[in-house]
Amino acid sequence: MSSDVLQASRGLSPPKGEAIAIKGISKRFGSIVGVDNVDLHVEAGEFLSLLGPSGSGKTTLLMMLAGFETPSSGSITLGSRDLTHVPPNKRGIGMVFQRYALFPHMSVAQNVAFPLKMRGLAKAEIAPLVEQALARVRLQDYGGRAPAQLSGGQQQRVAVARALVFQPPVLLMDEPLGALDKKLREELQIEIKTLHASLGVTIIYVTHDQEEALTMSDRIAVMDKGRIQQLGSPVSLYHEPNSSFVADFIGKMNFLKGIVSGLDDRSIAITVSGQTISVARSQLGGRDDVAIGRPVQIAARPESLSPTQNGEGAIAGDIETTIFLGSHRTLIVRSDDGTQLQVQVPSSHRDSGVEQRGRAFVRLDPGAVRVFAGED
Amino acid sequence: MANATVAATDRATAGQLSRPASLTLALPLILLLGLAFLLPVAKLLWGSVFTPSPTAENYLRIVQEPIFLKILLRTVQTAAVVTCLAFVLGYPVALVMSKLGGRAAMLVAACVLIPLWTSVLVRSYAWIVLLQRTGVVNSTLMSWGVINEPLKLIYTEGAVIVAMTHVLMPYMILPIFSSLRSIPPELDRAARNLGAGPWTSFIAVTLPLSLPGIYAGSIMVFILALGFYVTPALVGGPQNLTIATLIGQQTTELLNWPFAGALAGVLLVVTLGLVGLFRRFLRFGKGA
């Protein structure tokens, strides 16, 4: 164990996050590639989420950071320390596991004390640190309980306390809220955010829940097929996805088929459902191979579609159903060429509540769409 | 497809012991099985073929001499009868046990488990006490006036069958019990709701679904009965030799190791063959 970790855990220096550099890392399971040549630099004190569907490689990447999987190639550096071949128990990185992995035969306090005991601290030194860590997650009175006597949310907080008690520079979290119900999950998201802000620890957070990633992260790495598909802030991922996969995975998205009908240096004209719209070249995501007559996909958020009274310059269709969602409603519209569109409209107390039916005309905000070419 | 496989390996392989460490931990077991199991059995079988030049003589002798063929057939026949009896007597016990709850279930389970964990020797001894000339059965029957002369019960094939059925029945009951327990009770209720009587529901639903347990129990009892030594040796007497007691006799009295090795080889092949055939039904362990 490194002496600075020990020092930190004795409260001699304030906790501080450290940067992590992942270079060209790959993990193969036999012929299957779990993680494929990933480069990633995580800033000190950053909250970075690894977001992706199951099997995208996000967990394998996390397991390599924790030292539970050995990379097939590539390197991991923490601050200035090469971690690639350091065994898991010498890394000094905290981790919160999917189902908390609290030791069932130990009390809550013994669980939190375990990392300190393994670091050879004396009993007298351990007690105040455990108390402090439990207080940080508002469980100071629960030290004597068994983990099984706590609720799911409390167990999760014990796991966080155990992972942070030795004041590691980095905290790894493996879908830590997956087992909790929605309301509790949202509460704990805020709690983890607050902890992150007050401790300054670097957090790498694995989740398949895009809403959770958007809520919590400084940056998100969207993973699929073992690669990072896009890395960026929640805002940039939401508004400027660079592939239809990311566009589809984050938030709600409508996809319309269009044909390129005109082209110049700055803009592209696209015919979609009989209407022609003009978009800037900067709205092109991913590959740049557009040519007149080629098909493209237009990705439009439900909030960048709006219903309109007359059919001029709008996509015509039939309303199939309406979904009330509190702050807004979503109209499900089947356009005349068969595409299903979600259209978001603000709701107000003046709404009649009567479901709208019949014909609808949907206008597209050309400035708010993304265009993907050369994909299927 | 590939994604699903990766998902399965995502957490499964994380933090596994390295290969050298795994091998180190398993090494004592590998040495133990190699030296105390594989080596002795191999030496016994080797001796049955190489005496010292290779010969099939010992194996041919088993089928050519009528006395040995007869012992072989009697062993198989006894094992089959014991298996059938254990099934007929054991199935109802497993059935009742699976339906009971609480104390009654514990009591029945105790009645099944206590014999299982009592030495085979003690139980065979008890059968001698029961069946001998002045034993419990004879004295009871005589005091009731059913018979005037003690019957010859001990050292007969019947005695071997009864005692072995008693000794091996728990191995029949426990697998059947566990397969009956795994049948969701809704199925019986559904069948009854659809108009089946209790008997029809049993025949159409419960019995077929407990077949894996029946196979497992029957195979277990049959192979144990085939190779059983203690009970036939004590209760059967010298004129009721089985293949196991014959192997014992060949080694301790006649010192004919090559022939004993051939008999052991036949017993081994039959046993392992049956286990191989019915592998998917078998889960081992004396615990319930």
Next chain:
Amino acid sequence: MSTLSETPALDVLQSPPASRAALSPHLGRWLLHGFVGLVLIFLLLPTLLVVPMSLGEASYIQFPPKGFTLKWYHAYFADADWMSATWFSLKIAVATTVSATIVGTLASFAIVRGSLPGAAALQALTLAPLIVPHIVLAVALYLVFAPIGLTGNFFGFAIAHTMMSVPYVMLTVSASLQRIDPALELAALNCGATRAQAFWHVVLPNIAPGVAAGAVFAFLASFDEATVAFFISGVEGKTITRKLFEDIDYNLTPVIAAASTVMVVISLVLMGGVEWLRSRGAKAAP
């Protein structure tokens, strides 16, 4: 409903004949329970018969036993042969328990949590001593042990019985290992524990009931084992089962019943312990 019952034919379809269904389950259940009761008596009675037999006065086997005496127990505990056989068996069983538990637990851990080439084959091989007839093991072990002086020998017995008991340990320990969350061990490592510390502080306490049950099974498998013991015993080194075997064959006295009762009591106390552990384990994991 009402529309259906207007048609008599459908009404019959709705509820099968009530009379047969009402009578037969009653009688059927009565018969079934009576039959099962008889089978249970058949199972239990011979097992426990040795207890009254060991307390009767007569010096030959007599039933029902007359009088009450502990003299056969006195005889058993005063007899040097019986005592040395009993102690020999107990020593072997304790050694077997320790070695089978250690060997089996380590190997189970390697198979369940490790990456072992040929793990499936090793598992199948481990179970083989349960399947292979004991008479085959007995003569095979005699063949190998006799020339190197391991018959009638404590170490010979410890080796043979460990081989025969290890499957029980592997079965119970593997089952326990598969039940615990593998992340527990990872969490311990992440907290700074070495592999050995993680096993000792986290894995072992959580599989302890399985290890304890395996240890008891190993003890009983050794202590009650008769066939191999019959063959690899010597004139000096003789187990209680071999001594029982000889006396049943040549010298049928109530001392055998006393010795048998001692064996039964040891077995049942230990099995009761396992059941207690198991019920506690069931309560601990809701």
